[in-house]
Amino acid sequence: MPFTTEVLSCDPASISFPTDTPVITSSETQEALRRASEELRAQKTVAFPTETVYGLGALALEPAAVAKIFSTKGRPPDNPLIVHVSSREMLERVLPAGYAISRTYETLMKHFWPGPLTLLFPSDPSIVPSIITANQPTVAVRMPSHPVARALIALADAPVAAPSANSSGKPSPTRAEHVYDDLQGKLGVILDGGPCGVGLESTVVDGLQDDGNLRVLRPGGVTVEDLERVIREDLSDVVPAPRVLVHRRDYRDEALEQAPTTPGMKYRHYSPSVPVTLLCTQSQSPPHTARTSLTAFLDTIQADAQTQGKSLHVGVLAPSDSPLLDRLRAASLPDVRWTEHPLGPLAEPAVSAHRLFDGLLSLDKAKVDLILIEEIQEEREGLAVMNRVRKAAGDSVWLDL
DSSP states (O other): OOOOOEEEEOOGGGEEOSSSSOEEOOHHHHHHHHHHHHHHHTTOOEEEEOSSSEEEEEETTOHHHHHHHHHHHTOOTTSOOEEEOSSHHHHHHHSOTTOOOOHHHHHHHHHHSSSSEEEEEEOOTTTSOHHHHTTOSEEEEEOOOOHHHHHHHHHHTSOEEOOBSSSTTSOOOOSHHHHHHHHTTSOSEEEEOOSOSSOSOOEEEEOOSTTOOEEEEEOOSSOHHHHHHHHHHHOTTSSSOOOEEEBTTTBOOHHHHHSOSSTTSSSOOSOOSSOEEEEESSSOOOTTOOOEEHHHHHHHHHHHHHHHTSOEEEEEEOOTTOHHHHHHHHOOOTTEEEEEOOOOOTTOHHHHHHHHHHHHHHHHHTTOSEEEEEOOOSSTHHHHHHHHHHHHOSEEEEEEO
């Protein structure tokens, strides 16, 4: 039987954390959080904002509650979940008895918790259900910085598992309306705390390897440059200093990709209901892959429209100061209509990260026939942006502008 889905407004500015217990000055926000925490304690799912994306939460240590996340999303059972905590004390409830957190992890937690950083810890299956870890020996944990998320977890007084609040494989939601459009009728409560600040999921780091290096399994809101800076500043006396290695950029692990320890590694993600083509205008093309001119590429789109016997509505996600946008605006294609969703300046990849999922979902809702995304440099937040874009795109074209 479908749920009646309520969207309850929360004011993040009314929530503060002078200690691990939240202080909430808005009665409307207090009531919304009370309702949502009751839903969680009744082993139901709740959607709520984090600084990264909106999450679909359930009590992490209750297998029956966690199972509802998988059924609501249509999520494969071998795709593990991240556990969210609101305090150091709650983190310790999740960890094996007597486990000592490493100095490197203590450093990362000091700088980036609360925040968009997920860390892998050893998992005790008598504490963390195997449905959370997909039977892996580690559990992914983070402490969100969004006041609504952290307050909800604190009021529930329990760790909360929370993947993105969307049907599995779709772009992650960054606004409450994205969640409602996708999952209405499948859950009872959505907390609306406004748009997410980061706009991409958390960075996932494995610091459990014997060599002491940090392996970035999923780039996200904390950049590789951020991690390297903190290690350089706080662990300068460690010899050899930990290195930051990015999966698929600096190393490969085929076994990990087949049996991932963290979300976002195995399955195609972030895809709207229409085809997505990545336009590579800056990177070098792979061997034996020819570059094509923009004119030739546009000719293929015009030919597709004529073959289908209709005008094509094409959505474009590109940096606002990209030459590509000017060229598309100047193109004369009688059977093609463009809708732009600028990603912000080339020099500000954090803006592109903030706008990416909202752009994919907005263009999908506008019922475009095709989405074109122009690549950006894989630096700072751009690394995470391109990680998501490559998972969303079904096709890539190398263009000479």
